[in-house]
Amino acid sequence: MSAAEKLLLREPWDGLGLPEESALARQRAGATFGIWIFIASEVLFFGAIILLYTVMRLEHPDAFAAAARETNLVYGTLNTALLLTSGMLAAVASRMNEGAGARRTVLWCLAATAGLGLAFLAVKGIEYREDIGRHLVPGPGFPLPQPPAQLFFAVYWFATAIHGIHLAIGIGLVARLAILGWRDPAFLPDNPQVEVSLLYWGFVDIVWIFLYPLLYLPGRAG
Amino acid sequence: MSAGLAESPTALADRGELALGLPESYLAAGHTLGSWLTSTDHKRIAILYAISITVFFFLGGAAATMVRLELFTPKADVVGADTYNKLFTLHGVIMVWFFLIPSIPTTLGNFLLPLMIGARDMAFPKLNLASWYLNILGGLLTASAMLAGGIDTGWTFYVPYATVFSNSAVSLGVLGVFVSGFSTIATGVNVIATTHTLRAPGMTWFRLPLFVWALYTTSLIFVLATPVLAVTLLLVVAERAFDLPIFDPARGGDPILFQHLFWFYSHPAVYIMILPAMGVISEVITCFARRRVFGYTFMVYALLAIAVIGFFTWGHHMFTSGMSPFAALVFSFLSFIVAVPSAIKVFNWTATLYRGQIGFESPMLYALGFVGLFTVGGLTGLFLASVPIDVHVQDTYFVVAHFHYIMVGASVSAYFAGLHFWWPKVTGRMYPETWAKFAAILMFFGFNLTFFPQFIAGYLGMPRRYHVYPPEFQIWNVLSSSGAAVLAVAYLMPLGYLTWSVLFGERARNDPWNASGLEWRTTSPPPRENFLGKPEVLAEPYNYHPEGAPPVKDQPRIPAQGSLT
Amino acid sequence: MSAGPTPPAPSGARIWRRALLVWAGLILLLGLSCLAAWAPLGGWTSAVNLGLAATQAALVAVLFMRLDEAGPLVRLTAACGLFWLAILFTLCLTDVLSRLANA
Incomplete structure (x- = not known):
């Protein structure tokens, strides 16, 4: 236990002059706090994109309803379900990782989380191909008659691409944990990096939870 | 490097000096370039930042010199219109994002925050180093935009000009700023986490030096404002590179929305520049007046209030943009409110000086200059916050003079005040005081000569961002350009004598100014671990005299001594 | 921030049971969102959909990202x-x- 804690303890927390266990607890609390500050920052990042969408939609409500009808609801809903499931597995991994008993479960959950993330990107890729095939890219040959409908698709491409990049970073972080944990049995248990990565994953989930009703659901009724 | 050097307490110390048995300083912990470029020591990262922002400062300064040279006469005789646009854009972009925003937080802040709260390092040392690399990467991208032909949009990148019409290297420059934004977010996360988690025993929130509070509130802005700029700039790149219709009014976009998003960051960015400056000034004025700061808790609340209210006022940059008159009214009102905490700070510094034993060492000269310049800049800000005056002077040199009083007059003066104040701690060396005093006074006069005439020219109607102007404005421009020459000398002088002091300066004592802060309770320069034992804080900050004691009359002030003996 | 003694970790089965319950709720809300998008709610469609999304986001933030224990x-x-x-x-x-x- 002590050797593992020494492995996990980083500067400057190792210089606090505290017993290893409480130094590690403070390091973990610091890491969790740090990632939450970053998440607060990211809230403003994605919030600005959603504000852009809101203002454009307020200015062109009909064109936005017409444009949103063109998105593929099946892919969108499937992807939402995939991410919600991955979020659950991430939460289980994060909780199971406290204490040394459940290393196999944690490893399995991490791998499944990253796998579902990859599945999301794969579905998104198929969807992108279909969108391009239907010329739903702003510019010449755009199928909808109202010019502001192109604004909707500008936001659609921008927001989903930025979300996709965030998700890809998340997949990298989670896969890294899975690989390192698979190689070294002492790496995962109680490691603050697990919670940090999985909190980031949760945030990327939440972003999609809001993008889904904004991009896929308007204009369906009537 | 030879063994003799490594044994000395400062890496650069004279080998003939007496060995004092002091612990090895952070400067001696490695002499190779690699030992600097891979160091996670907050003190070394601060030095890396100091070097890079100095380079950017003189790059931006060179562009400003060309601008002032062109404006010496009413006609175009040095550069043409296009080159002039690129010069003032370069000046603005480099100075705002690669000098002013990182200046105090990443150099003095990085160096002093752990020392002031009694910590060994920042909470995330690797992130700290990564933030420097991001800053350099961003700076290189933006500088390469200059090589790729320059940017002609102005530092604000207003759309639709920047997205639809400009044929210059906007995307590259904007990406550079985007990358550097993540550098400041990383610094902000680090500062906030460090302040919360690594304070020494006894260092309660209301015992923190005001400089730490200033860094903390600045970091709130870093973390909460910068992401909005990042998205805005990314949207500009998306519109340019992928032809997405986002802000282009011809395709249904809303260019005013760009300004909202841009100023949501860029107005608080002014507070990013001024809050750390206020922190430095609070440290310097208390030390050289030998007084506790007047109204410590109010100073803290004023910092917090400025940081929070600063987010509510961005619209005063947009009164003439086509924003709704109702919104203009709201933003005007909110902008007046932010003057209240700013005024509290000025009054409290003045009250701190009252009946103090004031010494006029060079850091204090810079600090007193700050108070005057900040007051002028702040008061003219009130003119600009009221809609009718703003409509009159919008886009004139009045605005240019106003924000230079805050961003250059106040912030840069404070940066130099802090640089001189903590120089002995950072380098372990004393600088030649007479030169420093001369530079401080020259900077104050040079600054006012440069920018005060711009208030007048602007009020008379001279617009900004033109390389030619009607001849009746020439007198003001000649004054301004002459002042710029003086200012350039004043900025170059510290580069000379501070560099000299590193090599030949006298050894500094641990606490050459008899200051009260925790950062002085260790060797100069500090060891890698910062403190020799585990520091513990027992008293209030600025413990320069007994609590509640009246100022002592007619006592000769003990002059600060630079010598080690 | 809890630097003090931490309560004993809940058993694996309890963690799974709780997580699956929340997951079922999230999927249910997702289904409701889809239904609401097609339902004749008039101007309320967006408000209902965003309300459902906010509920989902709150569930993820509080129960998956552990704000409840933070x-x-x-x-x-x-x-x-x-x-x-x-x-x-x-x-x-x-x-x-x-x-x-x-x-």
Whole structure:
């Protein structure tokens, strides 16, 4: 236990002059706090994109309803379900990782989380191909008659691409944990990096939870 | 490097000096370039930042010199219109994002925050180093935009000009700023986490030096404002590179929305520049007046209030943009409110000086200059916050003079005040005081000569961002350009004598100014671990005299001594 | 921030049971969103859909991202993100809505 804690303890927390266990607890609390500050920052990042969408939609409500009808609801809903499931597995991994008993479960959950993330990107890729095939890219040959409908698709491409990049970073972080944990049995248990990565994953989930009703659901009724 | 050097307490110390048995300083912990470029020591990262922002400062300064040279006469005789646009854009972009925003937080802040709260390092040392690399990467991208032909949009990148019409290297420059934004977010996360988690025993929130509070509130802005700029700039790149219709009014976009998003960051960015400056000034004025700061808790609340209210006022940059008159009214009102905490700070510094034993060492000269310049800049800000005056002077040199009083007059003066104040701690060396005093006074006069005439020219109607102007404005421009020459000398002088002091300066004592802060309770320069034992804080900050004691009359002030003996 | 003694970790089965329950709720809300999008709610469609999304987001933030167990500092950090977002939206929409109203 002590050797593992020494492995996990980083500067400057190792210089606090505290017993290893409480130094590690403070390091973990610091890491969790740090990632939450970053998440607060990211809230403003994605919030600005959603504000852009809101203002454009307020200015062109009909064109936005017409444009949103063109998105593929099946892919969108499937992807939402995939991410919600991955979020659950991430939460289980994060909780199971406290204490040394459940290393196999944690490893399995991490791998499944990253796998579902990859599945999301794969579905998104198929969807992108279909969108391009239907010329739903702003510019010449755009199928909808109202010019502001192109604004909707500008936001659609921008927001989903930025979300996709965030998700890809998340997949990298989670896969890294899975690989390192698979190689070294002492790496995962109680490691603050697990919670940090999985909190980031949760945030990327939440972003999609809001993008889904904004991009896929308007204009369906009537 | 030879063994003799490594044994000395400062890496650069004279080998003939007496060995004092002091612990090895952070400067001696490695002499190779690699030992600097891979160091996670907050003190070394601060030095890396100091070097890079100095380079950017003189790059931006060179562009400003060309601008002032062109404006010496009413006609175009040095550069043409296009080159002039690129010069003032370069000046603005480099100075705002690669000098002013990182200046105090990443150099003095990085160096002093752990020392002031009694910590060994920042909470995330690797992130700290990564933030420097991001800053350099961003700076290189933006500088390469200059090589790729320059940017002609102005530092604000207003759309639709920047997205639809400009044929210059906007995307590259904007990406550079985007990358550097993540550098400041990383610094902000680090500062906030460090302040919360690594304070020494006894260092309660209301015992923190005001400089730490200033860094903390600045970091709130870093973390909460910068992401909005990042998205805005990314949207500009998306519109340019992928032809997405986002802000282009011809395709249904809303260019005013760009300004909202841009100023949501860029107005608080002014507070990013001024809050750390206020922190430095609070440290310097208390030390050289030998007084506790007047109204410590109010100073803290004023910092917090400025940081929070600063987010509510961005619209005063947009009164003439086509924003709704109702919104203009709201933003005007909110902008007046932010003057209240700013005024509290000025009054409290003045009250701190009252009946103090004031010494006029060079850091204090810079600090007193700050108070005057900040007051002028702040008061003219009130003119600009009221809609009718703003409509009159919008886009004139009045605005240019106003924000230079805050961003250059106040912030840069404070940066130099802090640089001189903590120089002995950072380098372990004393600088030649007479030169420093001369530079401080020259900077104050040079600054006012440069920018005060711009208030007048602007009020008379001279617009900004033109390389030619009607001849009746020439007198003001000649004054301004002459002042710029003086200012350039004043900025170059510290580069000379501070560099000299590193090599030949006298050894500094641990606490050459008899200051009260925790950062002085260790060797100069500090060891890698910062403190020799585990520091513990027992008293209030600025413990320069007994609590509640009246100022002592007619006592000769003990002059600060630079010598080690 | 809990630097003190931590309560004993719950058993694996309990963690799974709880997580699956929340997951089922999230999927249910997702289904409801789809239904609401097609339902004849008129102008309320967007409000209902965003309300459902906000509920889902709150479930993820509180139960998956463990805000329920987090200390006051972490909760305050999350709240700060939302508060500053509210500043951005409120003041920006003050302009946009009053411009649209007078257009």
